[in-house]
Amino acid sequence: MVNTILLLSVALMAPILDARTLTGPTHNKVVVCYVATWANYRNATVKYEMKDFNPDLCTHLVYAFAALDPTNHTIKPHDAWLDLESPGLKGYKTAVDMKRDYPHLKVTIAIGGWNEGSEKYSNMSSSPESRKRFIDSVVAFIDHYKFDGLDLDWEFPSKRGGRPEDKANFVALVKELKDAFESKQYLLTAALGAGKDTMDTAYDVAKLSRYLDLIHMMCYDYHGTWDGVVGANAPLRGTSEDDVLSLEYTIKYMISHGVSPYKLVLGLPMYGRNFLLKDPDTTEIVFGKTPAQPEGFKGNYIQETGFMGYNEICMDLMNNTAWKKFWDEKSATPYLRDGDRVVVYDNQRSIALKVKMAVDYGLGGVMVWSIDTDDTKGVCAEELDALTDIYARFNKMLVDPLVTKAVKSLGSGNKNHNYKGQYYLIHNDKLELRLLTRGNTNYPLMEAINQAMVISLEEKRIMAEVERITNTNVIDKKDKRGDKPGAASILSSSAVTLLFCLFFIGKL
Ligand SMILES: *[C@@H]1O[C@H](CO)[C@@H](O)[C@H](O)[C@H]1NC(C)=O
Ligand SMILES: *[C@@H]1O[C@H](CO)[C@@H](O)[C@H](O)[C@H]1NC(C)=O
Ligand SMILES: *[C@@H]1O[C@H](CO)[C@@H](O)[C@H](O)[C@H]1NC(C)=O
Ligand SMILES: *[C@@H]1O[C@H](CO)[C@@H](O)[C@H](O)[C@H]1NC(C)=O
Numbered sequence: 001m002v003n004t005i006l007l008l009s010v011a012l013m014a015p016i017l018d019a020r021t022l023t024g025p026t027h028n029k030v031v032v033c034y035v036a037t038w039a040n041y042r043n044a045t046v047k048y049e050m051k052d053f054n055p056d057l058c059t060h061l062v063y064a065f066a067a068l069d070p071t072n073h074t075i076k077p078h079d080a081w082l083d084l085e086s087p088g089l090k091g092y093k094t095a096v097d098m099k100r101d102y103p104h105l106k107v108t109i110a111i112g113g114w115n116e117g118s119e120k121y122s123n124m125s126s127s128p129e130s131r132k133r134f135i136d137s138v139v140a141f142i143d144h145y146k147f148d149g150l151d152l153d154w155e156f157p158s159k160r161g162g163r164p165e166d167k168a169n170f171v172a173l174v175k176e177l178k179d180a181f182e183s184k185q186y187l188l189t190a191a192l193g194a195g196k197d198t199m200d201t202a203y204d205v206a207k208l209s210r211y212l213d214l215i216h217m218m219c220y221d222y223h224g225t226w227d228g229v230v231g232a233n234a235p236l237r238g239t240s241e242d243d244v245l246s247l248e249y250t251i252k253y254m255i256s257h258g259v260s261p262y263k264l265v266l267g268l269p270m271y272g273r274n275f276l277l278k279d280p281d282t283t284e285i286v287f288g289k290t291p292a293q294p295e296g297f298k299g300n301y302i303q304e305t306g307f308m309g310y311n312e313i314c315m316d317l318m319n320n321t322a323w324k325k326f327w328d329e330k331s332a333t334p335y336l337r338d339g340d341r342v343v344v345y346d347n348q349r350s351i352a353l354k355v356k357m358a359v360d361y362g363l364g365g366v367m368v369w370s371i372d373t374d375d376t377k378g379v380c381a382e383e384l385d386a387l388t389d390i391y392a393r394f395n396k397m398l399v400d401p402l403v404t405k406a407v408k409s410l411g412s413g414n415k416n417h418n419y420k421g422q423y424y425l426i427h428n429d430k431l432e433l434r435l436l437t438r439g440n441t442n443y444p445l446m447e448a449i450n451q452a453m454v455i456s457l458e459e460k461r462i463m464a465e466v467e468r469i470t471n472t473n474v475i476d477k478k479d480k481r482g483d484k485p486g487a488a489s490i491l492s493s494s495a496v497t498l499l500f501c502l503f504f505i506g507k508l
Pocket of ligand 1: 043044045300301
């Protein structure tokens with residue numbers, strides 16, 4: 001009975017309330033969430049099933065992975081038991097069915113991944129006939145399982161058993177897929193390697209940018225035990241001027257090689273990498289210098305040598321008081337140390353700084369690999385440094401009288417900006433930071449992404465207004481000296497109106 005009334009009232013409300021305003025992140029950037037579906041087989045403590053996915057945190061769910069059948073170049077489920085129904089765990093159906101209650105959500109299927117290797121993809125893309133075979137199978141597959149599109153995770157063209165022609169063949173594949181998707185409006189995206197060598201060897205990025213809807217940059221695995229020294233999995237900036245292994249270098253490379261920033265999606269790792277020091281008596285750890293053994297160690301639950309999910313790391317941090325926590329300033333990453341064991345990872349603080357960088361460069365948004373290793377159940381205590389940098393920036397902004405003036409001219413009256421709580425508000429024309437204290441909320445890293453995104457976008461909007469005010473002042477002064485009335489000031493105020501509109505359109 002209660003259910004009937006509930007259903008009825010939802011049905012009545014439906015035409016009035018556009019569901020898109022009710023679900024998903026409140027900002028206008030993409031948040032692409034990969035699910036490593038094999039997380040289903042992990043130890044109960046860190047097990048993740050498709051039904052655990054929280055669509056409110058993401059704009060896109062990418063189901064990883066489907067596989068390529070090398071005999072006839074067609075796409076196929078990687079794990080029929082996990083992916084399909086009757087009998088099976090119906091992963092595909094569970095994922096795409098979420099779109100019903102969360103209409104903002106796009107669900108795509110990723111094909112490839114590290115373990116698939118490169119050679120099958122090299123073969124498939126090598127002739128127009130085999131590409132067509134593949135593309136026809138993909139269209140049929142997407143139609144059949146009701147996905148919204150395809151994500152290509154070929155790791156990597158021209159590498160790992162691939163051939164030099166892969167670079168051009170990959171472009172041909174992407175273009176032909178785009179043509180085939182056109183009438184159906186399917187999304188076409190790709191995950192690209194972020195190391196300079198891979199970007200140089202594997203991709204013609206300007207052409208890829210033309211045909212792909214979004215480019216998911218895998219901005220992680222920059223360093224690991226293979227270096228022989230301790231280093232950051234995902235350094236924000238390099239250790240020196242000519243260090244090409246950092247998020248910032250990758251972003252600059254892509255933009256300077258002709259990629260549209262709004263198509264670029266910054267990948268963020270929800271895992272860390274660990275090391276065993278060669279010399280346990282090392283007093284100070286220096287990234288890029290301190291020698292490490294060829295292999296790291298296994299985490300408690302996922303048990304993969306050298307790799308630890310954030311969930312494993314944060315639980316270990318709580319349970320094992322021997323860990324000492326540090327912050328590496330250059331790479332802007334936290335690390336833990338206990339004797340010869342070192343874990344370099346990402347937490348709320350480093351993730352928030354990465355999100356800020358994505359916003360500063362005007363990128364399309366961020367991507368996470370992968371949501372299943374966030375603290376999805378909310379068992380960890382909050383890391384206390386989470387908001388350090390956000391608070392510092394806000395406090396700096398608050399003492400600037402121009403900022404107060406900008407906030408006043410932007411935000412008439414008091415305004416809340418919500419995502420299940422208030423991140424900041426404009427109160428009596430002053431900006432106030434009202435971040436959630438997380439308590440035992442689950443998905444702390446996803447939560448950090450949402451908070452950092454909303455705040456960074458607002459900071460950017462305010463700084464643009466500060467600039468406008470400053471420029472207008474200059475023009476006003478010129479006007480008084482008898483220069484021609486400033487068309488520029490009219491222009492810039494309409495630019496702000498536009499910004500305003502974009503900001504609110506993004507919320508719809
Ligand atoms: C999960 O991991 C814990 C701690 O290592 C262990 O005690 C437990 O037996 C594991 N459970 C399964 C199902 O593997
Ligand atoms: C491709 O070949 C496999 C056998 O290797 C077969 O099971 C599958 O049905 C074929 N797919 C298509 C689309 O022909
Ligand atoms: C790729 O094609 C070559 C030549 O036809 C073949 O020998 C090889 O086995 C193929 N590789 C894979 C992984 O299917
Ligand atoms: C560590 O902490 C978590 C969360 O409190 C708990 O579930 C787990 O059993 C603890 N023990 C180990 C060995 O990780």
